[in-house]
Amino acid sequence: MIQHGSTDWMAEARCLATGIDYFDLECGLYPALMLCAVCPVADECLEYAIANGITAGVWGGEWGDHLSAYMEQGGVGSTRGGGVPT
Numbered sequence: 090m091i092q093h094g095s096t097d098w099m100a101e102a103r104c105l106a107t108g109i110d111y112f113d114l115e116c117g118l119y120p121a122l123m124l125c126a127v128c129p130v131a132d133e134c135l136e137y138a139i140a141n142g143i144t145a146g147v148w149g150g151e152w153g154d155h156l157s158a159y160m161e162q163g164g165v166g167s168t169r170g171g172g173v174p175t
């Protein structure tokens with residue numbers, strides 16, 4: 090898989106030391122979003138997912154259709170913040 094963008098930001102990822110499975114949204118979505126909300130590299134994380142066409146799991150506090158919407162818009166821009174699903 091070809092990766093676009095630097096991965097240096099991953100060293101500061103809040104989720105690194107947790108046991109949260111970011112690809113299992115049934116169990117991990119809410120804990121993941123709480124971590125993403127205070128993560129110092131959330132913007133880099135989201136931009137990485139968009140640049141690499143990744144829609145599985147949580148990236149920068151966004152997930153699923155929200156990630157796809159950013160990709161369709163061509164980036165993060167000013168529409169960031171999909172919120173917590175109800």
Ligand code: SF4
Nearest residue numbers: 102104125128134149
């Ligand atoms: S924004 Fe969320 S998923 Fe991305 S590195 Fe930070 S804690 Fe992990």
